[in-house]
Amino acid sequence: MAFVPSRCPNTACPQHREPEGRFYYRHGVYRPRCRDGAVPRFRCRRCGKAFSPQTFRHDYRDRKPEHNELVFHLLSSGVGLRQIGRVTGLAPSSVQMKMRKMGRTCRWLHRNLCRTLPAGKTYLLDEEETYEGASIRTVTVPVVIERESWFVIAVTAGPTRRLAARGTRRRLWQERDERRRGRRRDRSKTCVRQVLNRLRQVSAEGSLVLRTDEKSSYRAVARQLFGDRLLHETTLGSLARTTANPLFAINTTIAMTRDNCGRLRRRSWLVSKRCLCLRLQMHVFVAYRNYVRQRFNRDADRQLSSAASLGLLPRALSVGELLRWRQDWGQRSNHPLSFLGERAVADSMSEPA
Numbered sequence: 001m002a003f004v005p006s007r008c009p010n011t012a013c014p015q016h017r018e019p020e021g022r023f024y025y026r027h028g029v030y031r032p033r034c035r036d037g038a039v040p041r042f043r044c045r046r047c048g049k050a051f052s053p054q055t056f057r058h059d060y061r062d063r064k065p066e067h068n069e070l071v072f073h074l075l076s077s078g079v080g081l082r083q084i085g086r087v088t089g090l091a092p093s094s095v096q097m098k099m100r101k102m103g104r105t106c107r108w109l110h111r112n113l114c115r116t117l118p119a120g121k122t123y124l125l126d127e128e129e130t131y132e133g134a135s136i137r138t139v140t141v142p143v144v145i146e147r148e149s150w151f152v153i154a155v156t157a158g159p160t161r162r163l164a165a166r167g168t169r170r171r172l173w174q175e176r177d178e179r180r181r182g183r184r185r186d187r188s189k190t191c192v193r194q195v196l197n198r199l200r201q202v203s204a205e206g207s208l209v210l211r212t213d214e215k216s217s218y219r220a221v222a223r224q225l226f227g228d229r230l231l232h233e234t235t236l237g238s239l240a241r242t243t244a245n246p247l248f249a250i251n252t253t254i255a256m257t258r259d260n261c262g263r264l265r266r267r268s269w270l271v272s273k274r275c276l277c278l279r280l281q282m283h284v285f286v287a288y289r290n291y292v293r294q295r296f297n298r299d300a301d302r303q304l305s306s307a308a309s310l311g312l313l314p315r316a317l318s319v320g321e322l323l324r325w326r327q328d329w330g331q332r333s334n335h336p337l338s339f340l341g342e343r344a345v346a347d348s349m350s351e352p353a
């Protein structure tokens with residue numbers, strides 16, 4: 001069984017969007033240094049560009065792609081970039097580059113696979129607070145999940161401006177910081193709107209239930225985005241955080257982010273220097289949580305991921321499958337469960353493998 005090019009990888013070529021039969025011909029082989037054996041090369045009859053199976057892969061142009069799976073496992077196990085470098089023998093900057101590329105692939109993968117969620121579901125929203133660089137530069141990380149599968153629908157991270165009481169040392173520090181860097185922006189509401197808008201895009205028509213705490217801005221934003229479709233249930237923040245708490249699933253998911261992402265731990269050195277990189281790490285977490293990890297430890301079926309329990313995929317993905325194909329071509333990217341690359345993400349929407 002050999003790799004079948006599903007389309008021309010040149011996005012400007014007509015054979016990329018609508019490939020026809022044998023749009024390519026064989027064009028020799030090459031022997032990559034990082035893999036055993038020969039890799040076939042092809043050439044597009046239309047645009048004349050040469051390509052190989054490698055052009056379709058996530059690790060296209062990677063140095064040392066053999067470390068990618070281990071790097072992903074460690075990134076989703078709360079290990080810091082420097083320590084991952086020590087374990088794998090990579091430079092910290094290489095680990096950082098790999099993390100960013102994986103973050104982008106994971107973001108695309110989630111966007112490609114999570115198109116429409118079943119109707120009649122209950123969703124939970126909450127924000128966790130962290131910081132970038134120094135503890136005075138606070139950051140909010142809103143997270144939306146589905147209640148039964150614990151599937152993470154959307155997550156983002158943005159700056160918030162939380163001033164300490166006047167005259168305190170912390171406030172003086174903040175004022176000094178703002179004089180140097182300019183007034184800190186507060187994107188809390190925008191970030192909440194972003195994640196809820198994503199929920200609106202993927203949730204099926206009809207009514208849905210959203211559970212949050214009593215923060216007043218949630219009600220306004222949700223009402224604006226969903227209108228009468230929405231039943232909004234709020235829970236008192238003072239209620240004990242037990243399994244009986246209506247927000248138990250989101251509270252635990254946020255605890256999981258702190259466990260799986262080293263940079264979200266409290267009192268740790270691993271803090272993000274920039275919000276952007278925190279977002280990339282969160283995309284790695286979301287891919288791990290939704291597509292790789294078993295839904296609950298108590299589930300007998302170890303292949304039942306959160307995505308599988310929602311019917312988005314037939315089973316959990318291995319990290320090798322998750323990071324197999326590049327996903328930046330949207331629905332035209334190869335499906336992660338398509339071993340030979342013959343099926344695109346769009347093909348399997350109606351007919352799962």
Ligand SMILES: [Zn+2]
Nearest residue numbers: 008013044047
């Ligand atoms: Zn072409």
